[in-house]
Amino acid sequence: MDWNSYIKNYQSYLKIERGLSTNTIENYSFDIDRLRLFLTENEIAVSPIQIGEETLQQFIYSVSKQVNPRSQARIISGLKSFFSYLIFEDYRTTNPLELIETPKTGRKLPDTLTTDEIDTLIAAIDLTSNEGERNRAILETLYGCGLRVSELASLKISDLFFEEGFVKVTGKGNKQRFVPIGDLTKKFIEIYKNNNRTQLSVQKGFEDTLFLNRRGKQLTRAMIFTIIKNLAFKINLNKNISPHTLRHSFATHLLENGADLRSIQLMLGHESITTTEIYVHLDRKFLTEVLNTFHPRKNPHSDLPEVEG
Template sequence: MKWNNYIKDYQSYLRIERGLSKNTIENYSFDIERLCLFLENNQIDVSPVKIKDETVQQFIYSVSKEVNARSQARIISGLKSFFNYLVFEDYRNDNPLELIETPKTGRKLPDTLSVEEIDALIAAIDLSSNEGERNRAIIETLYGCGLRVSELVALRISDLFFEEGFVKITGKGNKERFVPVGKFAQRYIEIYQTEIRTKLNIKKGCEDTVFLNRRGGQLTRAMIFTIIKDLAVKIELKKKISPHTLRHSFATHLLENGADLRSIQLMLGHESITTTEIYVHLDRSFLKEVMHSYHPRK
């Protein structure tokens, strides 16, 4: 089977033409590799150009026994994308997943933190260490600007426009947006830059990176997850949180205080307003308050 060649071409397409991140490309590739493993285990020798609908349906059926509906939907979506690419490149005339329905998963609303819980997280940071000042700036930036963790670790000094009150963010698909930066985030970034970062032995290639590890290199996504998880344990927070929880809290708190969805969409960098609606859940009391405040027949 010549799956590897097609997969490599597809990965190049995702990287160059669609501008997807390394992590996203790896997730797409994993779905295809899982199909390849199924074919190998069942001794089905067929190329991606010749594979039939029935074979793919057998694979999806086997997957449905192992994973939940959300994971199954992700796998189907990933494979549809791959075969759509093969159709686009004239390797195939049809997509073998065209008639396969994606299972309904509903909307999973992630936990959000209250302002008091965010304050407690920040208060738990040990500011006696160099990492403490950095971590405070990180938490304030994630929450104050609503950034994805990948956007935070890639943030550059040359992206900071504090006089204008903005930071320039390079998001998914290398799309740039300007996000307002609050006074708390700005203040703590400046403290970290002047008091801590200047003392580091900065590695080559990281001179323009805002947040660095203690060895002067770029922070990883995993490090940010660990920082937040450790703080949650420290304050005995029962919720399961991640860097994305701060992004979700940013959007939720803006909406609850009167911001419109379109503005939040622009700040989060969502292509579709429906994505923003998924992130931003409302309790019924807030909806009732909006109704009474703004509807002419309240």
């Protein structure tokens, strides 16, 4: 088999057996295509079965001059996954990237918005426009439920369980979870759904999709990014924000107001609480306040037994 055949089989494995999303599969495939382009440009004729550690080290060295350490680490991780698959399928017996170290990238803390900034962002939406009520419902849902942009774009009307106070969210790997939804978010979704969405000519196949574009089809992730970027520009917000910023802000504000990490983990849909712990690092002042409020030895003058000398 040539590279194309191995890659195609790998993509099928990621989709069927690991249940990864189309976007994730495309990212994995991009890393392999980058390696294949390097081999072509350097006239190295070698298959995925034959390629060795030395050639891959040359590739990684080449990549290190083009991208930052974080992107380099992602490429190495993606390729390790590909060669692990080849071992899994008995095409190879060793992973040529096993001894290649991933560059240290440090932990990048996410940007967040204050509640005032979020209020200002939402207030900047032109509700007289055809998409105004939709855009307000989108921002309220991203912030009010802490959804990923892909989760919001794929949200269905049949996923709304308002009487029970939940929405059903389909996350990474098609894993579903129920996320609580507040009355304010429900209110703005209902306004959009019952007033503005009914004015659209909904295209076949999108009858159950909640958030639609003006042509009656599902909104793209890029369009949601653009909506938020334009609002940030409109209010002169000097922060580099995206839909994910609202998700980070959701978790941060919950933590600051006393929510426990386990509850936040469940709402965000993180498999590991280690992933959720990144939000702990956002506000050291809050953690100090928690200690000073709840720890039994918070008061240096508390009644302690005297120690006899």
